[in-house]
Amino acid sequence: MTHESHRVQMARSLGRLLKGFQSLTSLPAMRAQRSHPSACVPCRTTVALPSLFSFKPRDFSLPNSSWSSEMMRLYDHYNSQCEVEAERGETRGGPWQRLPSYNRSLKYATGGVYLSKIIQSRARLFTRNIREPGAAFEYVLFVNKEEQRCVCIFQAGHLLEGPPGHVHGGAIATMIDNVTGTHATVLSGPVMTANLNINYRSPVPLGSTVLIESSLDTKEGRKTFISCKVTSTDGSKLHTEATALFLSINVSHLLRGG
Template identity: 45%
Template sequence: MLRSCAPRLRTLGALRGLTGGARPAVGDAGPALLIPQGFSANGVTGSIRLEIPSIRDWTESWSKEIRLLFDQFMKKCEDGSWKRVPSYRYISPQDSKPTKEEGQMSRARIFSRSYDDGLGFEFVMFHNDVEKRTVCFFQGGPHLQGPSGLLHGGALATMIDVTGGVTAVMTGEFVMTANLNINFKRPIPLGSVIVINSQIDKVEGRKFFVSCDVQSVDEKTLYSNATGLFISLDPEKK
């Protein structure tokens, strides 16, 4: 059964304009994208609001290790070979910004951005168009613990799914995850920084076959590898 993954929403042109480039000062407010497309959610058709976290949401709880990796790849963005992938907290219709009075759906947030800073998923992604490859630097917070002192396997599966989905999205169209096969090889210490590499292996029509590996920063430890199948949806059914 298909399940939702990071939608492209026909916004790659806008996304590319927000990736890379100069880094905002800490504390700057994150921008919000308004996409005037025929997107329908719960019967609401019209523009969509994509809220991008401020740079404060990205950096203050990061370790020095993930900040160093971030800075290294931001330098690679300067020549256009790599692009920083924006991250969103929620997607909602333009004219109905979530409020507490609007019910449960109005409070919905993107799962990987639903924790307070430093407690859950701390990550940043960079994509290379030519290589069709995405690199994610991920640091799991204390609320993602499984066995004592170790990252929960489901949290890692989430990040593999998100990274693989982004790779397919940046390469193709609106996609959903059809299949994900993960091999867990070694436990990951909670709070440590890991590198998730994802790439497109082949494309067959609307099918995007993606492979992924999860390594330590020094590339000496392989924590996991995975393969995934992502499907580009029929434009008439989006």
């Protein structure tokens, strides 16, 4: 077997595995509920599925000791809307859903350990690669499928400094790409960023908590257009605004470089 044939076979195997993951994204993440009863779980997300894990991973979207009181307040606000009380005291799914977040994807999924060794066994999502809580990217995403909106509560740690006392523009761009990309994936399935246009309006103070909100503009075939803004938590200050274009992809192309 030639080297190119081997890569194509690997790509097809990965494509079949991830297609199977997509079909299971509506399963309830029971393990996440047991570890944090107040947290709600999404119907679909690009991260690995807790119900498929062979051992318990860390969900980085859950509160930790580094979260500020403002971040906890906002987390409780949106998390309380993940379930609403129905008739006779029963609960049902609310308008918002929290998206769990892990520092790896394939490695924790059934069968993924083998693929992760083939691709890059030490690969990690870099926004979740800092061990010290609160040092860099602290964030949690909630999605509202009916309104086609996504909101991220983001707290920037000291390792993200750019201008003295403020967050580096590249870190802000990273979070915008992360939020809009996740939102586009919820709306359209696997996607890749085709264009990201960012306008910086006001610097974000280091250590502060801000809201990153995205909304669907339109979908045209393989194209998903998203708008995004970064604001203070009370909405009084606009820090950044952006537009993004994502293209739906066949995941097997990732290994073939196509």
